[in-house]
Amino acid sequence: KAGVTQTPRYLIKTRGQQVTLSCSPISGHRSVSWYQQTPGQGLQFLFEYFSETQRNKGNFPGRFSGRQFSNSRSEMNVSTLELGDSALYLCASSATGAVTYEQYFGPGTRLTVT
Amino acid sequence: GENVEQHPSTLSVQEGDSAVIKCTYSDSASNYFPWYKQELGKRPQLIIDIRSNVGEKKDQRIAVTLNKTAKHFSLHITETQPEDSAVYFCAASGGGSNYKLTFGKGTLLTVNP
Numbered sequence: 431k432a433g434v435t436q437t438p439r440y441l442i443k444t445r446g447q448q449v450t451l452s453c454s455p456i457s458g459h460r461s462v463s464w465y466q467q468t469p470g471q472g473l474q475f476l477f478e479y480f481s482e483t484q485r486n487k488g489n490f491p492g493r494f495s496g497r498q499f500s501n502s503r504s505e506m507n508v509s510t511l512e513l514g515d516s517a518l519y520l521c522a523s524s525a526t527g528a529v530t531y532e533q534y535f536g537p538g539t540r541l542t543v544t
Numbered sequence: 545g546e547n548v549e550q551h552p553s554t555l556s557v558q559e560g561d562s563a564v565i566k567c568t569y570s571d572s573a574s575n576y577f578p579w580y581k582q583e584l585g586k587r588p589q590l591i592i593d594i595r596s597n598v599g600e601k602k603d604q605r606i607a608v609t610l611n612k613t614a615k616h617f618s619l620h621i622t623e624t625q626p627e628d629s630a631v632y633f634c635a636a637s638g639g640g641s642n643y644k645l646t647f648g649k650g651t652l653l654t655v656n657p
Contacts, residue, residue: 463644473588473633473647486643520587522645532578533645535587 431457434523434536442542448509451539455502455523462504463533464496467518476519479504508541516543546571548636550648558656563624565651567634568616575638577610577617578645583630592619596638624655 435454443449455462464476475488479498496506502523508515518540522533547570557563569577578593594601594608594617601608605624610617621628631652635645 461643465645465647472649473635473645475644475646478643480643488644531576532590532593534590535580537587 434521434534436519436521436536436539438539439537440540440542442544443511444544445511445513447511448507449511449541450505450507451519451521451541453504453506453521453523453536455504455521456525456534459523459525459534460502461524461526461531461533462498462502463522463524464504464506465520465522466490467520467538468516473520476506511543513543516541546574546636546646548634548646548648550634550651552651553649554652554654556654556656557624559624559626561624563619563621563628563653563655565619565632565634565653566616567618567636567648568614569636569646570615571636571638572612572615573638574636576636577608578635578637579608579619580633580635580647581630582633582650588633591632621653624653626655626657629653629655 437452461480463478466474477487482498493509498504518538520538522535524531524533550567575596580588581591582588594610605622607620631650633650634648637645
């Protein structure tokens with residue numbers, strides 16, 4: 431099976447702009463989670479989707495939003511970008527969306543905000 | 545919410561030695577504890593996990609132990625090799641943190657030849 435894929439791999443944006451990142455899960459996986467990775471804060475949970483429904487959300491401002499499509503692909507959007515949003519954004523997919531199940535990560539999207 | 549503490553933040557060992565990384569968690573309802581390895585510029589890779597109904601799990605040179613009473617779990621790597629050099633993350637999930645992983649800050653392991 432193909433692994434989790436993310437597009438684009440790199441992005442450079444300026445403050446105030448918005449950005450949309452895409453994640454395609456492993457075939458058959460219905461749960462997609464998003465994480466932000468920074469050197470200072472490590473890996474932080476953004477949100478998780480299962481069957482197009484957001485089931486859990488992390489402690490991020492409302493500028494961060496996401497959605498999931500019927501084919502399980504997911505997008506996350508960040509509006510009004512700030513310098514502090516520069517990070518590696520990782521998505522992870524899980525087979526059943528059960529509470530405790532293995533999550534497999536994509537390669538990430540490196541976002542730089544200038 | 546869940547809080548995961550990981551120690552040490554850096555660990556340097558000689559090739560062939562063992563390495564141990566320890567994590568503690570705060571939510572007693574957590575029931576799933578994976579470990580990820582992340583090489584520079586690469587994605588986190590799941591290397592082993594353990595569930596709360598098991599005290600120990602082993603996969604070749606890697607083992608994880610869980611002490612539910614003390615709320616801590618550890619990663620053990622034996623006979624370390626230079627290719628084991630990476631950042632290792634522990635995580636916890638379940639209980640009040642359903643559907644999400646709460647990660648420790650990571651341990652940079654360096655295996656010197």
